[in-house]
Amino acid sequence: MANRCIIYQQNGDPTQVLSAITFPKLPSPSPNTVNLKFLLAPLNPADVNTIEGDEPVFVGGNEGLGQVVEVGDGVEGLEKGDWVVMDKPQLGTWSTSRNVSFKDVIRLPSAGLTEAHGATMTVNPTTAYNMLSNFANLHQGDWVIQNGANSAVGQLVVQIAKERGLNTINFVRSRDDMEPLVKHLEGLGATKVLTYDDLEDRSLRGKIKEWTGGKDIRLALNCVGGEPTTAMAKLLGQDSHLVSYGAMSKKPLSLPTSLHIFKNLTSHGFWQTNWTKTHSRAEKEELIVKLAEMMKEKKIKAPEHTIETDEEATTKIRDVFAKVAQGKFGKKVLLKLEDVSA
Structure with missing residues (x-):
């Protein structure tokens, strides 16, 4: 052969x-x-x-x-x-x-x-895990917001967040039949599933404040770029972090200066390949073992x-x-x- x-x-x-x-x-x-x-x-x-x-x-x-x-x-x-x-x-x-x-x-x-x-194992799960772990000091009950929630990484974010006791607000592109996608993401552990159109709703901020009990959202994950990401970033609270790992819309990221001045927003880029290059073999092996255990326990599908x-x-x-x-x-x-x- x-x-x-x-x-x-x-x-x-x-x-x-x-x-x-x-x-x-x-x-x-x-x-x-x-x-x-x-x-x-x-x-x-x-x-x-x-x-x-x-x-x-x-x-x-x-x-x-x-x-x-x-x-x-x-x-x-x-x-x-x-x-x-x-x-x-x-x-x-x-x-x-x-x-x-x-x-x-x-x-x-x-x-x-x-x-x-x-x-x-080594691209999407590690990306999701590291973004949830390496930028904001999150505790059980905290909230995370993300776009591209139905992407491979987005779905893993939902599952790993659920395992850690974190709540997620998940944005996806609007489609004719939303119900199957909403049920799928909720089945993975999504707390809320919304569309990019919802970002244009002026009442959304009030709804989110009610959902979170007034707690600031301190981590946002972005793989889309463009105007939806700008609108999503405005929902973040004080001392928050926006982490970009993709640009599916192929449009630039534009953030209001006021978010940096008055809310102390920090914007990061994340590339798993770079993480792999800059971390020790022991750290990578430890991460692989953690993810493998979650998979074996059916916490990650x-x-x-x-x-x-x-x-x-x-x-x-x-x-x-x-x-x-x-x-x-x-x-x-x-x-x-x-x-x-x-």
């Missing part, structure tokens, strides 16, 4: 530049390395940005779940059969198999986890997802990216590349 991976030889539109290639079976691992078989690998928005950008050419994929199939001399803490997640950006997870340094992966406590849990296999190789993967760009899936896309006949 031969291996397969998804590559690009130049930056550009993923529907044009991605290709599937085959390569021979991996040799036995050299010292201090392990051979991995990738079980599932997510397709994240940041992957599209990377392909479109100016990074060097390589195998695509930043996140994924690997299984150790062979261990080289000198490897510590890993053995055949272990599940691992990536501890280094852009290791090229859109592949059937890879040889990597054992220091570039983190062993996953796999008991009780699904493959989908493992494959989506695996994202709704569709698994796309690669029977049609290059044509298939380009079609997948085209559908993602058009929003046709509405779920997390997980790639499962199969071995091919040599």
Whole structure:
């Protein structure tokens, strides 16, 4: 059997530049390395940005779940059969198999986890957890406000906040049939679910004051940008924090100066990749263990997802990216590349 991976030889539109290639079976691992078989690998928005950008050419994929199939001399803490997640950006997870340094992966406590849990462990859950933990000193009963609440990160924010005893006010885009989405988010633990149109309602501030018992909201999470974020920021209280981790509207963030002067608002940007680069391996392992425990205890659900296999190789993967760009899936896309006949 031969291996397969998804590559690009130049930056550009993923529907044009991605290709599937085959390569021979991996040799036995050299010292201090392990051979991995990738079980599932997510397709994240940041992957599209990377392909479109100016990074060097390589195998695509930043996140994924690997299984150790062979261990080289000198490897510590890993053995055949272990599940691992990536501890280094852009290791090229859109592949059937890879040889990597054992220091570039983190062993996953796999008991009780699904493959989908493992494959989506290191980007969205870590982003949600860190944003809730690293900016405002929140206590049980406090309130958090966010937009893009139906995004993968937004849904995780709802679940992790619920586990911590935090309340959430969640904004989503208005649609013809809101009830299923509202019920879904409430089922995850959302306290309130509103639309961006509600931000234009002058009575909203009074309603929120009633819901919170007059308690200031000190943390807002933004992945949208533009005017809805400006309106959301105005709902924050004294000494609050606005954390931006995306810009889905592709519109700039505009904040009234008065929020900074009179409410001492602090605006932050957050990028999980940077957190990974600036924190120790022990801190990353501790976070992975915390999240894995929450998943095993069913406090965090695996994202709704569709698994796309690669029977049609290059044509298939380009079609997948085209559908993602058009929003046709509405779920997390997980790639499962199969071995091919040599």
